[in-house]
Amino acid sequence: MPSLATLTATTTGLPCREEPAPFFSTDPNERHYAARQCHRCPLLLACQQHALATREQHGVWGGVDFEARAMGCGTERGYQVHLRRKQEVCPRCQAVHDEAVEANRRRLLELAHREGGTVRGYAMHRKLGERPCDGCRSAQGRQSAKRRERLRAEAARPCAPVVALEPAEPLRGPHAGAHALAIAS
Structure with missing residues (x-):
């Protein structure tokens, strides 16, 4: 049987030759589009067999997205x-x-x-x-209900007493005695 290279060189109208970019795209949607294009190709099985024999892991070959296949697409x-x-x-x-x-x-x-x-x-x-x-x-x-009861109990608990602090020494310096600014009308 002739090699895939020989078959592709002698066969016209191959989707992978007319529009090659999607066949090796990094975008899974473009590769899915390329795989659908393979279904109209007369070399579908030969291409697929070649890819399996050479253990391809990238691109679309014979209607199969080998990158997705290697990754396990369609699985968890x-x-x-x-x-x-x-x-x-x-x-x-x-x-x-x-x-x-x-x-x-x-x-x-x-x-x-x-x-x-x-x-x-x-x-x-x-x-x-x-x-x-x-x-x-x-x-x-x-x-x-338990959560609401717990929140009510926490709210009812007395708070710590507030301790009034003794005034410290009066401020000295530029901040001592702040003056109100006059507002221009």
Whole structure:
């Protein structure tokens, strides 16, 4: 079989030859666009096989974003890599992360319900955009009542007495006897 270099040199109308910039862009959205362009290419499989055989880690080859593949895009790990690199998180990684966060909140909510409702359960209901159940709402109400009682007790505690200080020696020098300034009308 001819090499990929030979095939690309003899085949016309290849998307990667007509508009090469997105195929090696640092922007994940541009690489996603490039991967879609590959689907109209007659060398799709040959290009993909070449990239796999040479262990490519950058660019789009045969409709696959190998940079995203190496990073684990579409996974929680990929989400963390985006953050570490201070990159914009791609939609696939964001969706996977959001699902993981929601699943964890649901797990915490289930634990709260086993205890008959907790303050943490109340917070999980709120974060999930749900109306809190009666048990969690009662737990939150009890905590709020305790807090209000503690604040009332602190307010009712007598303060330390105020001690009047004896006047010191009269000021001497330029600051002694400040005079009012006349205001021009």
